[in-house]
Amino acid sequence: MSLKEILQIGNVRNFLIFRSSYFARFYYPVFTLLYLDYGLTLSQFAMLNVVWAATIVLAEVPSGAFADTLGRKKLVVLSSIVMFIEIAMIAFVPTGNLDLVFFVFLINRVLSGLAMALASGADEALAYDTLKDQGKEDLWPRILQIQLRLSSGIGIFVTLLGAAMYDVNFMANVFHLLGFAEPETTQDIMRIPVYATLLVALVAMYAAFSMREEKKTLPSDGGKLATTMASLKLTLETGKWVTSTPYVLFILLYYSLFEHTSRMFLTMNSQYYSAINIPIIYFGMIGAGVSGLKILLAGQSRRLAESVAPKPFILMMGLASIATYYWISLGWSIYGVIPALVLIFIIMTMNIFISYHLNRKTESHNRATVLSFKGLMFNLGYGSIGMLYAYYYKLLSQNYTEEQIAEHIDFIASLSSFVYYFAFLFIAISMAFYVKDKKQPIF
Template structure:
């Protein structure tokens, strides 16, 4: 099908709009720097992300089950509203009291995790089932490719503008043009990308409310209890199905490893770029380059995911990821950008592969629940690596003077942990896969 024909499918069109606007956050290019400017430490930043992941772990699968039983659109709409609230909290929090700032960011992380889990699986299930009803589910990889390209195109604008909003010189010139006082530091302008993101959140709310779903009969009091019990049963049944289906279990385990490790690093990429001597304004250009990189290589990622045999694909991506993390750990000035780009390509390709194979093995009635297990396993891993990194960074930083910390030497020294962490878990998981595959072929099941 052509792109025009795909976009004429209403739920697919609004799914693409929702995904693109939901993650179009102008503060992402400077995510870590934003937290530090609000007065938080790097260890607090890591632990707040653990709270975010823990919230998703608790709410991910139940939300997916409720999406399958009560209605997927309801959860997507609620997710967009919670997203708006959590962004508004950090947009308007006063920064005079460090304890208040930490408390507000703590609530923000809880709400952000809740919003993520509410939408996770439900929006994708709405779009995929619309295609299945029309007998067009085979074009799902094309939809994912289009999503990558749209999100990357939006990302080019968001990263360029977001980084510029955080650059004192750029915003100083704009302030002078309007006859305003020039900002003296990034703390004077740190809320601007947050305000911009708040406006984009309205687009996500519009997209969510525009999606369509077959109307479900609202349950009465007894019906609500029955629906809740049905959701819990569906959750348990899906958990048993995942565990008893090696194909799905290994797909999800490998997905979690690749995704949570790369996400932990990419969440801190603004700090990484600053440590390898990249000026803030160029962070936007790097982000735009990454988005362009994704647009150009989305087709190649899709072809790899569809055509390469699963065992070969996972081996190739695993070796590539290990080499990339080792390169990142060197912390080379300027040239350290290259492995960060490679990591983005690896993550993008693995995500397409996982979605393609998981949706093929999942029935419609529990699709949102199964996709929520995907999010659950990612966030269990993300919470684990977040706690380990926060502890490891705290130990490493104690060996450095204040002057060395100001030069980010402690942060650069902590990057080797990503290589050792990923390599150890990938080898361990692959050994587990090898012996399981000898007993019963994992990827050859009908």
């Protein structure tokens, strides 16, 4: 089936647009630096991301169940609206009062987590079930490959421009050409990437409203209350099914470990790049390189996910991740970018593998709920590692002088915790898998 024919499938096309625009955020290349320039500390940054994860944990599975009962499009639309509001909050918050800034960012993280939870599973379920209704569900890995390449292509533009927007020298030239007063510090220009992201959020809203779904029929006895009870019942039933189906349970456990550990590090990648002496203007080039890497290797990732048996695949990815985190912890100047790129390829491949195998084992009637459990398990892990890292970094930084902290020596020292954390949990999950698999083969 040609790309043109695939894009003629409405929900698939809008799924691709929604995913690509939802995550096209111009401030991502400087995410950590943005928070610090608003006046927050690194520990506050880590804790705010714990709040983000906790919100998703609380909202993830119920939202998936409501998507399966009330309708998936409604939740995707609501997600896009909430996304617009949370970005607008940090775009216009005054920075004179640090307590107010922290409070606004706290609400931002809650709304961001809620938006993520509302969309999680619902958009994917809409697209997948549209394929299934047409007997084309085998195209799903290819759709994921297209989505990855599209997002990466857009990511090249977004990361290059986003990092440039945050570089004082570059923006001084732009302001001079436009006849405006030239900025002197990053605080003078830090909102520009946020404003740009606010415009892209409108594209996500358009895609969400353009999706199509057959109208859900509410139960005749009880209306919305009956629907709510049906959603909660579906959540409980799906939870029991997940925990009693070792294939799905271990797929989700491995997914959570790989995803939340890498996400914690990649969330702080701008701080990492700064620590290994890379100028801000190059953050965008690195981001563009990452997107280019994804485009080039998306096909290889898909072939690995489809062709390699689950056991050797997970073992290979696990050992590669441990080695990569160790490489990152060395904090090599400039060359430390290489293991960060390797980590991105590992996670890209792992995500295709997980989606491919999870959707194959899930029925249509509870697909969004199961995919929400996927998000739930990720965010439980992300919240946990966020709290652990914030506490560990706070203790560790007390052993360094202000000059050493300014040179990011304490931050580089904290990165070894990722090696121990990932290795410990990977071994623990694998031992549990080995015991269960000996009794009855899982994969």
